[in-house]
Amino acid sequence: MTAVTPVDEMVVGLPEVRLRPYVDRYIGYRERADVPLVRRETAGVFVVLILGWGAPLDVTDPRSAERGVRRADSFVAGTFDGWCTTRTVGVGEGVELLLSPLTARRVLGLPLGELTNRAVSVGQLPGGWLDRLRCRLAEAPDWPRRFALLDLTLAARLAASPPVDARLDWAWRWLVGSGGRGAVGALATELGWSRRHLAARFRQEIGLPPKTAARLLRFERARAALASADAPTGTASSGRVVDWAEVAARCGYYDQSHLIRDFHQFAGATPAALLAARPTG
Structure with a gap:
């Protein structure tokens, strides 16, 4: 894997206030890679939306070539339960959004079960509105006006879309609030649904069954703990030893081996x- 070159430009924009329950930020970027730049992307129970112009990307899932996309400057990646890689060369520019599954379901207008473990060029999605938005973003003269255009477009999409089933929304918030620790059986009981019905609804609308979603939420919590300022920042070779068992227990894993298995699968x-x-440094 080639070394990661620094991003030439990265600009973070905050959506307007009414959108912040749905979108936490916009990330504008400009990046030059003189040699092929390959990154390993971790799995996640979120949807990645890249609206770009310039150098295209290849997205590859090592488990299946059919799940990826080749030479796309703009794509949507649904919820993934395994890691994948991106590869690009040249100068790329665009905007990245990370959307929660139920927000993405409303913005995209399709059940996320259709995008599970898939990256799809925006040109393949119905309506063509994302491709038109990409062109307008590319033509905008600066990042503030690009972010304002995203505000207008996303607000209109959300206003025109029906809200998701309130029970499913509550179930998702319950799972997120527990950090993936909550028992799926208890969640089904709270809703008055069978476990089979709960799993079917999650697969259709969120793209993954609740048990897998809970594992990914625990994994994200563990990864954030390792990246945080108060986490151990060294390894035994640098004279500091990480207590992986303590990290595992803090993030809701049964034991250290359980934590390591999930990192292998998801990262x-x-x-x-x-x-x-x-x-x-």
């Missing part, structure tokens, strides 16, 4: 390897 590496590869 393609052990937590120690990811920590060692983190830039310092």
Whole structure:
């Protein structure tokens, strides 16, 4: 894997206030890669929307070539339960959004079960509105006007879309609030649904069954804990030893081996390897 080159420009924009329950930020970027730049992207129970112009990207899921997309400057990646890679060369520019599953369901106008473990060029999605939005973003003269255009477009999409089932919305918030620790059986009981019905609704609307979504929420919590300022920042080779068992217990894992298995599946590496590869200074 080639070394990651610095991003030439990154601009973070906050959506207007009424959108912040749905979108926490916009990330505008401009990046030059003179040689092929390959990144390993971790799994997540979120939807990635890239609206770009310039150098295209390849998105590859090592489990199946059919799940990825080739030479796309703009794409949507649904909820993934495994890591994938991106590859690009040249100068790329665009905006990245990370959307919660139920927000993405309303903005995109389709059940996320249709995008599970898939990256799809925006040109393949119905209506063509995302491709038109990409062109307007590329033509805008600066980042503030691009972010304002995103505000207008997303507000209109949300206003025109029906709200999701209130019970499903509550179930998702319950699972997120528990950090993935809540028992799926208890969640089904709270809703008055069978576990089978709960799993079917999650697969259709969120793209993953609730048990997998809970695992990914725990994984995100563990990854954030390792990246946080108060987490151990070294390895045994630098004279500091991470108590992985303590990290596992704090993030809701049964034991250290459980934590490591999830990191292998969702990040393609052990937590120690990811920590060692983190830039310092």
